[in-house]
Amino acid sequence: MRNKKSFLLAISLACCLSSCSLDEKVWEPQSEGGEITGSVEQNDTINKRAFEILNLDYPGLESVKAYYEKNEYYLAMKALLDYYRLRTEVVNPTISLINVSIGDGEQQQADWAVDHKFYVKNFDDPETGEPYLFPDNADGLIDWAYQPVTDSEFRSQLYRMHWVGPQGKAYRVSGDEKYVNSWIEVYGDFLRQYPDAEANELGTYDPLPVAERLSGAVDAFFYFLNSVNFTPEWLSTYLVALYDQVEYITNHYYGASSGTGNNITVAQEVTVFKSALMFPELTAAQEWLTDGSTRLAADVENQFLDDGFLWEVDLSYHIGTVANFHDAMLMAEANGKTSLLPSTFVESLRKATEVVMNLTYPDYSVEAFNDTRPTSYTKSVLTRNFREYNEMFPDNDEMKWMATSGASGTKPTHLTKAFTSSGYYVLRSGWDANATMLIHTNNPTAAWHNQGDNGTFSLYQNGRHFFPDSGCFTYNNGSTREWYRSAKQHNTMTLDDAAIADENRNGTFLKMEEQDGNTAVVVTENQSYDNLKHRRAIFHVNREFFVIVDEGIGNATGKVSVNFHLCEGSDSEVVYDAAQYGAHTAFSDGNNIMLRTFSDTDAINFGSWIGKTSINIDITADRKSYEVYQQKTADQTARFITVLLPYDGTSAKTVDAAFTKAYDANGAAVEVTVDGTQYQLSYTLN
Numbered sequence: 119m120r121n122k123k124s125f126l127l128a129i130s131l132a133c134c135l136s137s138c139s140l141d142e143k144v145w146e147p148q149s150e151g152g153e154i155t156g157s158v159e160q161n162d163t164i165n166k167r168a169f170e171i172l173n174l175d176y177p178g179l180e181s182v183k184a185y186y187e188k189n190e191y192y193l194a195m196k197a198l199l200d201y202y203r204l205r206t207e208v209v210n211p212t213i214s215l216i217n218v219s220i221g222d223g224e225q226q227q228a229d230w231a232v233d234h235k236f237y238v239k240n241f242d243d244p245e246t247g248e249p250y251l252f253p254d255n256a257d258g259l260i261d262w263a264y265q266p267v268t269d270s271e272f273r274s275q276l277y278r279m280h281w282v283g284p285q286g287k288a289y290r291v292s293g294d295e296k297y298v299n300s301w302i303e304v305y306g307d308f309l310r311q312y313p314d315a316e317a318n319e320l321g322t323y324d325p326l327p328v329a330e331r332l333s334g335a336v337d338a339f340f341y342f343l344n345s346v347n348f349t350p351e352w353l354s355t356y357l358v359a360l361y362d363q364v365e366y367i368t369n370h371y372y373g374a375s376s377g378t379g380n381n382i383t384v385a386q387e388v389t390v391f392k393s394a395l396m397f398p399e400l401t402a403a404q405e406w407l408t409d410g411s412t413r414l415a416a417d418v419e420n421q422f423l424d425d426g427f428l429w430e431v432d433l434s435y436h437i438g439t440v441a442n443f444h445d446a447m448l449m450a451e452a453n454g455k456t457s458l459l460p461s462t463f464v465e466s467l468r469k470a471t472e473v474v475m476n477l478t479y480p481d482y483s484v485e486a487f488n489d490t491r492p493t494s495y496t497k498s499v500l501t502r503n504f505r506e507y508n509e510m511f512p513d514n515d516e517m518k519w520m521a522t523s524g525a526s527g528t529k530p531t532h533l534t535k536a537f538t539s540s541g542y543y544v545l546r547s548g549w550d551a552n553a554t555m556l557i558h559t560n561n562p563t564a565a566w567h568n569q570g571d572n573g574t575f576s577l578y579q580n581g582r583h584f585f586p587d588s589g590c591f592t593y594n595n596g597s598t599r600e601w602y603r604s605a606k607q608h609n610t611m612t613l614d615d616a617a618i619a620d621e622n623r624n625g626t627f628l629k630m631e632e633q634d635g636n637t638a639v640v641v642t643e644n645q646s647y648d649n650l651k652h653r654r655a656i657f658h659v660n661r662e663f664f665v666i667v668d669e670g671i672g673n674a675t676g677k678v679s680v681n682f683h684l685c686e687g688s689d690s691e692v693v694y695d696a697a698q699y700g701a702h703t704a705f706s707d708g709n710n711i712m713l714r715t716f717s718d719t720d721a722i723n724f725g726s727w728i729g730k731t732s733i734n735i736d737i738t739a740d741r742k743s744y745e746v747y748q749q750k751t752a753d754q755t756a757r758f759i760t761v762l763l764p765y766d767g768t769s770a771k772t773v774d775a776a777f778t779k780a781y782d783a784n785g786a787a788v789e790v791t792v793d794g795t796q797y798q799l800s801y802t803l804n
Contacts, residue, residue, distance in 0.1 A: 164191040168357045171361045181352065182194050182318065200566035212392075215290060227281045227285075231304065235251050236279075239278075241271075241495075241735065259307050259310070268595060271735055277320075277331060279304075279308075282335065285297040285341075286338050286340075289342060295345060300347075302347065305335065306352075308495070309355070316366075325370065329388075357400070365401070380430055388442045401445070407458065415459055425539040428566065432488040432561075432567040433487065433488075434489065440507075446459070458563070464510055474504075474507070475507075476544055482497035485583070487557075488561075530549050545640065554661075558574050559626030562680050573642065580711060583700075586741075589731055602730070613678055625644045628643060641801055651670070653671060657787060665760070665761055667786050671788065676747075676749070679725075683742075684701060684741055687742075696726070705767060708768070710767035710772070712763045712765055714760070785801050
């Protein structure tokens, strides 16, 4: 906790300093001639602008108005505080104030923040394993400009103040006033140092930080309202800051100038809607309510593609956007405002929730595709989301199965799934933890969160991720981010190791079908380069192994490669097989994979390098990567067959493969032999 002087400076924001501190007796109004009055000193502690933003004719504010008209500002604000403490018609369903529980992690975040170790999502001090300790600036206040890491995402996450919710829970569980005092001190400090939202110093009022920070502040109001330290002075400061920040959001909707919103826009809309519902006494509340609900009603349709995926085709932002829409519906229901949202509002999210179900691996993990950070999506986090989805759609027995880890509901039976608008395709052997599941992505958009990796895939088998995505590593625009996002660092085809340009990220779905013998195939293509189109067919043969048929079509000349990026492991666990144009793993648990690549030309080559995979911001690990490539001529189609064969790591496997017909724009046919057993695989497009 900071000293009393800086604490009082923080809570006085645009007001005179109070002469009492939190450690002194709370001031009581005096009686003069039988009439309750305040002192000039106490009146001067109130931010009088709070009365300008209040609708003093709102039912229940009669005493507030009476005191205000007599210039008794302190008593008026005290009456408003009493009103809020007794108010029952406004409900915040996004938090719980009864039987509150707090996890160990949240408790730590709450305690750390008291000592100015602010939890910044995805960033810990590597020396302590805890959040970074924030120093004072030259004025003895918090140094909000502190930047212990180079990634710009650090401050973006910092200014969202994600530790406030845990502090609210900690207060409701323990009753310890240190959490209230910490919130008032820290939030007040921030507001005092950065009162001008338009200046947006250091990105303090960037679209997502201000929306999430304000949403958390609304929750904090409910958590801390009955504290003795929640004073009339602080209430006036709090309300003015809330009003100004909501107004700032409504004037700065993300994408407003171009007419294209995204997950950030939805977060802003929900915060505006939430603020209006929670504070209907404010003069602009009705305007906010109309604005927020109108935008939400439109965006619940506009933000999702026909297959249910968020148009930015990043799973993490998809999950967050679904949660935001769900929160809006819960708040509308709890406060009798469902008429503000269309009757189809929740139903519009059904396909969006099924996207998450189908792209979650059987061990309740997710892939690092695009900007998704898998460490943020643990089994407990995903299960909590599935429970919410099941509450939204209680008729979905498959979602209930996911929400209960198979304890109830109905296990899904489908083994293939095509999200054709967003370019995600799933081939699996089952839904249990020991199943195999391949996700192929070929996205049709060049959204900022979407990587230039069209045609890539990742493979889960019995708890192991054999081809984890490279991830994004950093949000800083520049060569490092582009390296992780480049086609070469993904399991796809490249021409002369070049990146796939934004204008060439145009993934097209061609076919997915179930074939005889319990085999499935998905076929996609992408015009990856101006003169080279990549067509990829992935066969899941007997639900046991995979055969990938790649064709580089066009008059391009140069090195055409199929690239593969393996899982982490020692040199004895992950092994290159250069002579066989492949690799294999040799993990002692017997859960292994073998790769072999073949072509219709003998002139293929093998090259290897140390690749990387990142599961969180600024976290990376080395892994083995390799390519099989040929020098393509203008009149040639570069063709490869790759067999991905699960095996126990001990018994030898013999694998061979060959094309059984020349290149045909209408399909492909190959013969694959595994330990003497032949498999005839083909597809036709018409």
